[in-house]
Amino acid sequence: MAKSHHCGRFVPHRTSRRELLQTCAGGFGALALATLWAEQGLATETAGDNASLANLPPAATGNSSSASPWTAKPPHYAARAKSVILLYMDGGPSAMDTFNPKPLLTKENGQDFKMKKEPTQFDNNGQTLGSPWKFAQHGESGHWFSDLFPHLAKRADDLAFVHSLTSSFSEHTSANYFMHTGSGLQGRPSVGAWVGYGLGSETQNLPGFVVINGGLIPPGGLDCFGSGFLPASYQGSIFLPARQPVANISPRETQAILQQNKLALVKQFDRRLAEKSGANDPLESAIANAELAYHMQDAVPAAVNWEEESAATAELYGLNAPYEQTKTFARECLMARRLVERGVRFIELTCPNTGNDRWDAHGGLKGNHENNSRAVDQPIYGLLTDLKSRGLLDSTLVVWMGEFGRTPFAQGSDGRDHNPYGFTMWLAGGGIKGGVSYGQTDEYGYKAIENKLVMHDLHATMLHLLGLDHTRLTFRFSGRDFRLTDVHGHVVKELLA
Numbered sequence: 001m002a003k004s005h006h007c008g009r010f011v012p013h014r015t016s017r018r019e020l021l022q023t024c025a026g027g028f029g030a031l032a033l034a035t036l037w038a039e040q041g042l043a044t045e046t047a048g049d050n051a052s053l054a055n056l057p058p059a060a061t062g063n064s065s066s067a068s069p070w071t072a073k074p075p076h077y078a079a080r081a082k083s084v085i086l087l088y089m090d091g092g093p094s095a096m097d098t099f100n101p102k103p104l105l106t107k108e109n110g111q112d113f114k115m116k117k118e119p120t121q122f123d124n125n126g127q128t129l130g131s132p133w134k135f136a137q138h139g140e141s142g143h144w145f146s147d148l149f150p151h152l153a154k155r156a157d158d159l160a161f162v163h164s165l166t167s168s169f170s171e172h173t174s175a176n177y178f179m180h181t182g183s184g185l186q187g188r189p190s191v192g193a194w195v196g197y198g199l200g201s202e203t204q205n206l207p208g209f210v211v212i213n214g215g216l217i218p219p220g221g222l223d224c225f226g227s228g229f230l231p232a233s234y235q236g237s238i239f240l241p242a243r244q245p246v247a248n249i250s251p252r253e254t255q256a257i258l259q260q261n262k263l264a265l266v267k268q269f270d271r272r273l274a275e276k277s278g279a280n281d282p283l284e285s286a287i288a289n290a291e292l293a294y295h296m297q298d299a300v301p302a303a304v305n306w307e308e309e310s311a312a313t314a315e316l317y318g319l320n321a322p323y324e325q326t327k328t329f330a331r332e333c334l335m336a337r338r339l340v341e342r343g344v345r346f347i348e349l350t351c352p353n354t355g356n357d358r359w360d361a362h363g364g365l366k367g368n369h370e371n372n373s374r375a376v377d378q379p380i381y382g383l384l385t386d387l388k389s390r391g392l393l394d395s396t397l398v399v400w401m402g403e404f405g406r407t408p409f410a411q412g413s414d415g416r417d418h419n420p421y422g423f424t425m426w427l428a429g430g431g432i433k434g435g436v437s438y439g440q441t442d443e444y445g446y447k448a449i450e451n452k453l454v455m456h457d458l459h460a461t462m463l464h465l466l467g468l469d470h471t472r473l474t475f476r477f478s479g480r481d482f483r484l485t486d487v488h489g490h491v492v493k494e495l496l497a
Helices: 017-024 026-039 103-107 154-156 173-182 190-201 221-225 255-276 281-303 311-317 324-341 365-387 455-465
Strands: 083-088 127-128 133-139 142-145 159-165 207-210 238-240 344-350 396-401 406-409 415-419 423-428 448-449 473-477 480-483
Touching: 083 190, 083 324, 083 365, 103 255, 127 311, 133 154, 142 154, 154 159, 154 365, 159 448, 159 455, 173 221, 190 207, 190 344, 190 455, 207 324, 255 281, 281 324, 311 324, 311 365, 324 365, 396 455, 423 480
Parallel strands: 083 344, 083 396, 207 238, 207 344
Antiparallel strands: 127 406, 133 142, 159 423, 396 423, 406 415, 473 480
């Protein structure tokens, strides 16, 4: 056996890519610097000089060999949709009170429920509960809408309804993780993060994954929008539907060069640390986010400049509605359209606070659903109408859903408990076949009995419309390949145009 020539205490030093380039090929840095200066409009006769990095804007001080994590990437195949708007109805809307009427509930209202009841969240189960709202068919499709959605009903033929979605969880937090990440456990990447990882973004001045918070962060918290084990840059950025949607977005310095110098100095320190520590995703993501934040100082105010919109557009979305929560969600929907126009890849909208605990109608069903639908009905109609008139609906996938549905029997006397066994959601635009219905629940609206879907099927279909094969979108972590759909999921081709 060969004799070792070291003392046993020697720890090999791994040379990072940056160290190698810095040590062996410093001349290439000057070439890259000149190119970056030219791209920034800063090239001068002194481009070859060893100028101070502090005089460059943040976009020019980064490692020239490192691409932004949001750089656009090619899809696996031709995409139907370029972006997604997820209208998240926090708490679980009731299918039999919104889009899937069940006459038998009305007929047997107040009677003992005739199916076997599964365990419920609060185990306070009452009699069969008929819907307090009337239903009517709309459009050539004949989709059913209750009185809760008079505006959205006008867009009936743009919508594809799924009446047979199921969840593996009946508690909000786990069901929210499952809906957003494909897993009921905390810490997995959100669907928006997966989309960003797979496709990047068409804008480098705004985050590729934006969550517009109307006032209610769902149970499960910000991990619903997290990046999990994916690079941290892909997590959702929280915006508010306000004139200043991001805190401290306005530069503190009166001169742009002062702001640039500060950020360049911070970046210089970060780069030196990165060079010493080697591959370090949190640090790399922090650097990328600092660069993005600089560009957002101009891009974000422009994205929420609603003065550019016409009075007709404001009226369409409900910006002048008498109900304050309608105005809140109208700003969310209008901001979503403006972000789509600017190339943002994935946008999620959360519900405004109506004072009725989201759509989670454990009691007072009538007031709960009326207030929540009043808040979102007109703005969603305005969003779909506006996207279509601008030619954006064909390339924008719009998804409306909650984490589960509600029971057909009462909780107490006038509420409905959680029901993961069969509920309704809808999709529009982005390659979806409008006017179709898929799946069905039993005559009480309790359990899916036809074309039952799980959340992985929905995720697979969303990725397919974006040009991504859900079986190929993987990330190696902890010794195995992970994907949004795990080992499940199929594309629901009946929903595709």
